[in-house]
Amino acid sequence: MxxxxxAFGLMAIEAMACGRAVVSYDGTSLPGIxxxxxxxxxxxxxxxxxxxxAITHMLKDxxxxxxxxxxxxxxxxxxxxxxxxxRETSEVYHRLANTTSSGRTExx
Numbered sequence: 001m002x003x004x005x006x007a008f009g010l011m012a013i014e015a016m017a018c019g020r021a022v023v024s025y026d027g028t029s030l031p032g033i034x035x036x037x038x039x040x041x042x043x044x045x046x047x048x049x050x051x052x053x054a055i056t057h058m059l060k061d062x063x064x065x066x067x068x069x070x071x072x073x074x075x076x077x078x079x080x081x082x083x084x085x086x087r088e089t090s091e092v093y094h095r096l097a098n099t100t101s102s103g104r105t106e107x108x
Contacts, residue, residue, distance in 0.1 A: 001030060002051055009033050012040075016076035021068035023054045039071040 001012050006028040013033065015022050022040040024030035034040025041058070043050035058065045 003028055003030065004045065006030050013076055013080050016040075016072035017080070019069040019073040021058060021065060021072050023051065023058065025051075034072065035075050039068050039075050041068070 001009060001015070001022050001024050003009070004025060004027075006012075006024075009022075009024070009028075009030045012022045012024065012030055016034060016039070022030065022034040024034060024036065024040060024042050025045045026042050027045040030036075031040065031042035034042075036042035041054045043054050058068075
């Protein structure tokens with residue numbers, strides 16, 4: 001996913017959930033979202049040679065590709081679970097609803 005301006009990579013997370021490692025550019029949110037360098041692979045922005053090498057590596061090294069894919073799936077399930085996202089979003093709204101105009105949190 002060699003995007004040059006990615007705020008949040010839903011397609012990357014979908015690929016991870018399917019057990020696929022994601023190759024991305026540094027300088028975007030994707031290396032963090034894909035847990036590079038452990039699960040995903042990140043290469044310097046605009047370096048087409050490095051991008052090609054990373055993709056070629058994944059095609060030629062099935063063991064590494066599969067290991068990264070398994071880790072990617074695990075990370076997607078752990079960090080991007082929809083129930084977790086809903087719970088955390090709800091917690092943010094509850095904190096905001098209990099904040100006074102002075103910025104102090106009121107007791108719940």
